[in-house]
Amino acid sequence: MSQMVVIGGGIAGLVLAASLGDGRALTIYQEPREASGSGEGTALALAPNAMRVLRNLGIADRVAAFGTQIFEYQILNHRGQLLQRVDLARLTKRWGEGFWCVPRSRLMAALALTANAGRSLNSAQKLVAINPMGAGYALRFSDNSTHFADYVVAADGIHSLVRRSLGPVAEELQYQGYFAFRGMARISHLGWKPSSAFQIWGQGREFGYARMNADYVYWYATWPSRSPEAILLPARKWLQEAFADWPESVGLLLDATSDRDVIVHPIYDLRQPALYLTGAYTLIGDAAHPMTPNLGQGACQAMVDGWVLGSYLRRQSPISAFRRYEEERRPHVAQVMHWSRQMGRAIHVRPRWQACSRNLVLSRTPHWMMQAVVGRTLGRPESLGSLRPEHASAGK
Numbered sequence: 115m116s117q118m119v120v121i122g123g124g125i126a127g128l129v130l131a132a133s134l135g136d137g138r139a140l141t142i143y144q145e146p147r148e149a150s151g152s153g154e155g156t157a158l159a160l161a162p163n164a165m166r167v168l169r170n171l172g173i174a175d176r177v178a179a180f181g182t183q184i185f186e187y188q189i190l191n192h193r194g195q196l197l198q199r200v201d202l203a204r205l206t207k208r209w210g211e212g213f214w215c216v217p218r219s220r221l222m223a224a225l226a227l228t229a230n231a232g233r234s235l236n237s238a239q240k241l242v243a244i245n246p247m248g249a250g251y252a253l254r255f256s257d258n259s260t261h262f263a264d265y266v267v268a269a270d271g272i273h274s275l276v277r278r279s280l281g282p283v284a285e286e287l288q289y290q291g292y293f294a295f296r297g298m299a300r301i302s303h304l305g306w307k308p309s310s311a312f313q314i315w316g317q318g319r320e321f322g323y324a325r326m327n328a329d330y331v332y333w334y335a336t337w338p339s340r341s342p343e344a345i346l347l348p349a350r351k352w353l354q355e356a357f358a359d360w361p362e363s364v365g366l367l368l369d370a371t372s373d374r375d376v377i378v379h380p381i382y383d384l385r386q387p388a389l390y391l392t393g394a395y396t397l398i399g400d401a402a403h404p405m406t407p408n409l410g411q412g413a414c415q416a417m418v419d420g421w422v423l424g425s426y427l428r429r430q431s432p433i434s435a436f437r438r439y440e441e442e443r444r445p446h447v448a449q450v451m452h453w454s455r456q457m458g459r460a461i462h463v464r465p466r467w468q469a470c471s472r473n474l475v476l477s478r479t480p481h482w483m484m485q486a487v488v489g490r491t492l493g494r495p496e497s498l499g500s501l502r503p504e505h506a507s508a509g510k
């Protein structure tokens with residue numbers, strides 16, 4: 115029987131494994147978790163497309179039970195004045211699924227449980243080299259072992275070794291000129307409706323937050339920097355000074371965060387998805403389409419990838435499943451990558467006059483148009499209809 119391996123047991127890799135059901139043997143290689151640096155101690159905003167995937171896998175309610183549903187986004191200027199309100203009720207109704215802020219660790223745990231049944235998960239195996247060999251691939255791991263695979267799915271994240279090693283024209287990641295910080299504030303009351311999430315846009319920087327559960331608020335901040343090498347530490351203290359003149363909530367959240375709960379990453383993306391229609395390997399999640407975090411869609415699209423590819427693999431040969439998956443996903447993820455980058459650029463304009471013009475345009479944009487923009491990033495609910503009805507009621 116042909117051997118298929120997945121490199122990376124992050125969100126995309128686990129959703130793929132969970133979507134496959136029992137039919138196909140699969141081995142997942144995941145480097146030691148402490149090396150992943152993927153922010154597992156923080157939270158994620160999940161949109162209805164991601165929740166639909168979790169629903170199909172039978173774990174939507176289990177994950178949502180640890181989070182908070184978001185019914186609206188408010189976008190403010192750095193003085194705290196409301197620029198725009200994005201009501202999410204209509205999209206929630208259309209999809210039959212909500213927008214949620216959930217702990218990443220709980221999402222990963224629920225996915226791992228669902229994915230593990232009948233799968234081989236090597237959780238301390240870091241891929242260090244991959245080369246074509248015959249009709250398949252030779253994979254070398256950090257313990258010097260070598261394995262052979264007929265088919266490879268790269269789910270190894272933004273810095274994907276598989277993409278860099280096998281891609282026909284492996285494009286370089288592009289640094290977007292800013293860093294993102296993420297943290298969890300232990301704060302039970304902050305004087306706003308827990309169902310509202312906030313984005314505060316300034317000149318070249320942003321601060322956003324949403325309640326994750328009764329005890330914690332998830333927050334993120336961005337800051338421009340010419341070089342992705344710059345290290346801004348200690349991060350929390352530095353942010354307290356950098357955002358000192360911003361709305362009071364920002365200071366309260368930073369005060370209520372412990373230093374060790376703050377993580378920071380330079381933000382990169384690719385211009386185009388790395389989906390090449392080459393045959394015996396494919397890429398999913400950030401390995402295929404690293405995008406800026408400005409639309410909160412990276413993990414959501416990674417989950418959709420895993421589900422769509424898993425659905426094809428259940429019914430078709432790997433080669434034709436890879437091809438169908440890439441043809442179906444490429445146009446949409448290319449658009450989301452582009453919109454996300456554009457959104458990042460608009461948020462991070464630095465001259466005062468540009469930030470003022472942006473705020474003016476934003477405040478005059480009709481609400482329905484904002485909803486339409488969010489709706490288009492999600493794709494179509496019909497494309498994610500449950501192909502495995504037996505999953506729909508499991509695990510609730």
Ligand SMILES: Cc1cc2nc3c(=O)[nH]c(=O)nc-3n(C[C@H](O)[C@H](O)[C@H](O)COP(=O)(O)OP(=O)(O)OC[C@H]3O[C@@H](n4cnc5c(N)ncnc54)[C@H](O)[C@@H]3O)c2cc1C
Pocket residue numbers: 121122123124125126127143144145146147149150151152157158159160239240241242269270271272274275294295296334379398399400401407410411412413414415416
């Ligand atoms: C600041 C910030 C905020 C974000 N907020 C959101 C949000 O609110 N909502 C949202 O949808 N998305 C968000 N994202 C994006 C989201 O984090 C990613 O899109 C998502 O984690 C991608 O999942 P993935 O499984 O493709 O990659 P990853 O989560 O990076 O998983 C890749 C896995 O592969 C493993 N791996 C890597 N290399 C190897 C190797 N050589 N051998 C073995 N294993 C390997 C890693 O350890 C990891 O476990 C945010 C991103 C950032 C930077």
